[in-house]
Every structure is written in structure tokens, then in C-alpha cells.
Amino acid sequence: MHDLPPAAGRPVTRRDALRFAGAVAGLGAASLGWGAPEAAAAAPTLIDFAAKQIPAQQIRAAGHSGVVNYVSTSRPGSSFGAKPITLPYAQSLTAAGLVIVSNYQYGKPGGTAPSDFLRGYAGGVADARTAWQLHTAAGGGQSAPVFFTIDEDINRDTWNRVALQWFRGINSVLGVQRTGVYGGIDVCQWALTDGVIGRSSTPGRVWAWQTKAWSGNRVHPAAVLYQRIVSTASNPGPLVGGLEVDVNDVLASDVGQWNLHP
Template identity: 55%
Template sequence: MSTAVDFAARLIDPRAIAAAGHSAVLAYISPSRPGANFGAKPITADYARALTAAGLDVVSIWQYGKPGDPTPSDWTTGFDGGRRMGEQALATHLSVGGPRHAPIFFAVDEDITLAQWNSTAVDFFRGVNAVLGVDATGIYGHSRVCAWAIEDAVVGARGQHSWAWQTRAWSGTEREPRAVLYQRVIDTPANPGPLIDGTRVDVNDILAADFGQWAIDRSVTAPPFTEIDRLGRSHSSRNGTRITNFILHTQEGNGTAESLAAYLNNPANGVSYHYTLRDSVLARVVPEELASWSVLSANPFTVNLCFAGSRVAWSRAQWTAIDADLRIAAFVAVRSARRHGYATDVIAPNYRVGEGITDHQYVTRALGIGSHTDVGPNFPWDVFAGHVAAFVGGGGGFNAIDARAAQTPWLGARRTEGERPTADGIGRFAEFEHGYVYWHPSTDAHAIPTAIMNKYAELRWERGPLGYPTAERGELPDPRGTGPALAQAFQGGTVYRRAGQPGYWVHGAIGARWAAAGHQNGELGWPVSDETPHDDGVYQAFEFGRIYWVPEQIVALRNSGDPDTPLARPA
């Protein structure tokens, strides 16, 4: 059985966790409560990346207050507290790299009664639901509180399981069969947990293939299959190499997903794949963050799946007879592409070199590496590509991007085949001759012209402070310029760009003060810089002055000699 650890004292070396035989970390995204100083509350984005680089899955948990502490238990704060903590949890979860489609588990870390649940705790979870939605809300607690949360429909479900993490504490011999996690070892002074990298940890049994880990894309409906962990030691580090391709393979034998996995787990055999698949059973042999031993020098940038029991010599009829497995392989490929940010394009014979989903023969013919010819000449690429397109379309972005492009003729010719996932695994984008279209489920699809994209790229695209675009670009008259100016709103502010000049980002208190002064038509004119750090605050330069901000104070000055003239706020 696969296990996960949880801990709060300090950030434990991910490599030590993996070496101890665990496959996941249940990571806190809540801050330390007043008077406490937990080194692992909350985790950081760098630590989350280190966990995934070590092949470990990550799950988000929230626990701020404590029974008997001046900061009360979270569940006692009712609906308003649940809504407030849901907002805090989501913001931190996203900031450290958690995807929007992954659940967050909220702790009920004491032996509450049904009366306490009905009077207060259930309202706390309804407050969380108001922010995250039921599908992204999970619970930690004893067997009964998990059951109550499931029965009152305040936690999400995946198949026969729910986002319930049962602790052994206060549960006695009871087990909640719908839970995805079971905290079997609880570190206490009387019964210390195992020591990893000098720190004691709790140990949790993983009871379902989907236990809330960040790595799974839940934005589309998965085909029915059983995913099992058969992790071994046949792998290498990717050494920071970006993944660009998902590769399909044949076994050239009669194995099952599990028997092939067992063979691959012997490092002496010198071969491995990330996944083996047969009869709707998917075995995970190597975590995607590590390189399998599949395609020689292409290992560092590929994810590899082998159809157990398959052969290069199969006819088209033999391949289409396992259509259910073809659909599962397509789903896993799209899931992987969205997770790592590479293209979902299907690259079939005659091959072209590029990002996307393909087979071992692509590595031979297009990349010139090795001599393999699987998956063979009769593989039904048209059927498989149809499955991939269905899962890509299921994310919602493709049709929205197409619709926006159709309404935006200035974009010109499309350069991207289909759409590409953004780094968070949720959004999508496509490139056109004169700009891009970015889509996110909370902002819809909006076109960004190339002139604005330069500033967007400088600020790290959607991963940076601008976030996603929230409106179409607008043209602004500029009597003092050489042509119309452009402005585009994003989640984190607005980019203004005069013709022939760089774009600048205006936001926050300085943006509000500039707006009060009349935007570009006011006494300060157009922005001519981004914000610049200054003493204890920042300032931003405009054509005819500056706006200074320090905590709780903002001053606008117009250039008028020495000293400059403070601008009065409009009445």
C-alpha cells in the first residue's frame, strides 16, 4: 500500500521522504497561528517544486486554530470563518503551485459530537464551499465526522470515494470506507512517529488512486479505469529538463499491466515506463517527475506508456478491439500534458519534430534516436487522435478560444495547432499572427495583441502578478502620440502602451490615485515607468509627475520646477 506523510515542524528533505518509501506529502497551506512557529506552515512554492522533482505527490491541507488555544479551532468559527479561511486557503494554495481543480482538506482535529457538527461545524464547511465549491472541499477528522460531512454533502466525491481523510484518533476500530486517506501513525511523545531527515512524521495510508493530489487533472471526466501504484527503482533524474512529449509503446509480449510493471521494477532489466496499461488497469511504475528508461537519450524529456500485451504486428482490428485502453491512454496523455505544460498535439506518421503525443517510432524517425518501430503501421491514429481531442475539448478552453478568435479578425492567421496548456494546468492559450488568446474558467477567453504581450511576457505571463486577461484590449486616443494607444485589463492591473513605446503596468493604490487624477487625460499624463522601489514604499513615473506610495499614505506630484506641486484629490 502506498503511503503519505504529514508534518509541520520543518520542511523535510523531499529526497529523504522518497527514500523512506513514501509517495506523497500532505502539505500545510495554512500559516502558523499566533505564538507558534512551524517551519512547514505554510509550504513554499520552491518546496512544492522540490517535492514533485523528487517524484512525490502533493495534497493541500489547512489547519490554523487549535483546541484549547487562544486561536480557536477552525470549525468553531462557523460560516463566516469558513468563508474567510476558504479564501485564505485558496490564495495560498494557488500561490505555491496548487491547481484550482485539486481539493483542500480542512481539519477537525478533535473529538467533536454530532450536536457540535450540526450546530456549528457543518456551517464552517458550507462557508468553505461558498469559496471553493463542494467539489474542491475536503475534511480531516475521525470516522464519524468524515461520515457526517459526506452525508451532508459538504465535501466532494470521486467515484466511490470522497474527499475524506480519516484519522485513527478518536475513531476506535471504525473505518470510513469512502475515505481516500487514513492516518495510521500519529506522532506523539508517548508514541513517536518515524524519523525522516531528523524530524518525526505522521504516516497515512493512501486508499484511492485519486486522493486529492495536485498532479491529477480533474477538469475533464475520466474514462473508467483502475490506477494502481507499482513504483520501483528503475528511473533517473530529469536534471531539470522540460518535458515535451508523451510516447506510446508496445510490449512485444503477453503481460498484464501488473506483471509488466513487476518486470520493469527490476533495475537489472534496464528498462521501464512511467505507465503500463491493459484491460483498464493502469499501473504507475515511475513518477512523471523522474525519467523512465524507455527511449535512450530522449528519456529526460518524455513520459512513456506501454500497452501491456501488445505487439507491433497487430492489425487495426486488434488495436480497435482495445478501444477502452486507447481512450485511457489518451486521457493520461492529456492529463500529463496539462500537468507539465506541453502541447496536446498528436504527432502521427509522417512525423514532424515538435511537442505533443506520439509513439516510439517518432523517436527513431524524427529524432534519430534508436531503432524501434512501435507502435507499428496499423495503429489507429485517427481513433486515438479523436479521443485526445475529446479530452482536450472537455477542458473548456478550446471552443472558447476559437470563438474569441472568430470575433477578433485583427489577430490574423493561427500559428498554434489547437491550444496549449498554461503552467497552472487550468488555463489555455493559442498563438496567432498578431497576438494570443488566453482562456481561464474564471475570466473566459480574451485576445492580447503582440504590443501588450511584450509586457505580459516580461512579467512572466499568467504566472506573474498580472494573472489572466479580464477584458479585450481597448484603443485610446492619444493626441500627443503617433497613433492610438492600447490598454488591457488583467486580474492584477492594467497595461497601458502608447504607439511606438513600451507598455507599463498600473495597479493598486497608485493606479487608483492616477484614475482619480483623470488617467492619461489628467494632469499627470501617461505612465512612463512601472513602479519603482523607494525608501519604505514605491513610486511610479508619469509624463508630468510621479505618484508615491508608502503604507497608509499616497502622494501625487506634478512636475513644475523645484519643488514639485502636490495634486489635490478631486472633490
């Protein structure tokens, strides 16, 4: 999207921030550390991680408002403690006033299972069924979206030939409104243009979780989440509960959190 400005889209307003606070069970704006009413509103943040379940109170103590957690299993040869999210862990997060957003990723480039989107339409059907089973088993909202991951830089031809077919398979199971995408800015735009992701109740926003990777310092104006910190071996993310995490800025009051989508 070369016509996008270099700035990070529409900033989160105080109204957005307060609406999001209202959706976080048991937490108000002050307890989230957003300061006095006259101060500028700070965007809430969600963290994502895979290696282990970080205790809810440690997430709160670090100043985050919730998590994006996996509704997928670990790849062969790996055992990630936070994949998939479990009902007891979800209940502990909710009890601490933290929100939960669902994400599906099984394979990845260079992993023991290839990128999920390479499996095309039939793979999308299978992945959507797995994601929804794990999402609902953990208590996920019946109308909440699941964000499906494209964790690499792809071109439009690959999107059209392969990834789009995967998303159409996902849509055939979940419907468009419960389907979201994770990826760089181009992937977010293609998913929006081709009508395979749903819309947030926040006006002008869709189920696009954009990563800073492959995005050229641009943020899609319709994204609901922006992965501003991507933890890597050369550039580790902040520690929460002793684990390096990714940090995501909340760009809308409705980012698909379970408690807004019962």
C-alpha cells in the same frame, strides 16, 4: 458509523497501486518499492508534518510517495517551517516525483488560536479564501481539493450547530468539489451525509482524510486517506529527515494530489 466492519475498508488493489504510481511524476511501481508483479501490492503512504520542510530526497528514501502539506499559516507564538507550503518546496517535491495534497489547519484545541470550525460560516469563508490563496501561490492544482481539519472529537450536535456551518462557508468559496475534510470516522460520515465534501475520481471515494483518532479501529469505506500513525509525545511517529511524522495510508488512486487536478 456503527455498521462499518472493523477491517480497514476495501484494501488497495494492485490496479489502484499502479494507477497511483502512474500519477506520481517520474516514479514507477518498482521505484516505489512495491516489489515484483507477482507480489501483493502495498498501499503507498503520504506523510504529514509541520515543524520544518523535510527534503524531498529524504522523504523518497524513507519510502513514502508524497506529502499532505499545509496551506495555512502558523498560529500566534509559533513558527512552523512547513506552514504554509511554499512554491520552491513544492517544486522540489514534484521534481523528486512526490505528490502533494493540501490541508488547512490554523487553530487547534488548547492552542493559541481555537479550532477553526468554531468560527462558523463567516470563518469558513475567510479560511477558504486564505487556503486557496496559499494553495495557488505554491502551485496547487486549480481543481485540487483542500482538506479542512476538525482536530478533536465532536458530537453530532456540535457538527450540526457549528462545524457544518463552517463547511458551508468553505463551500461558498471553493464549491463542494474542492472541499475535503480531515477528522474521525463520524466527522467523515457527517460531512458525506450533509453533502459538504467532494468526490474522488476513484469510484466510491470522497474527499475524506480520516484519522485513527476517535475512530474506534474502523475505517470509512469512502475515505481516500487514513492517518494510521499519529505522532504524539507518548507515541512518536517514525523519523523522516530527523523529524517525527504522521503516516497516512493511500486508499484510492485519486486522493486529491495536485498533479491529477491541474
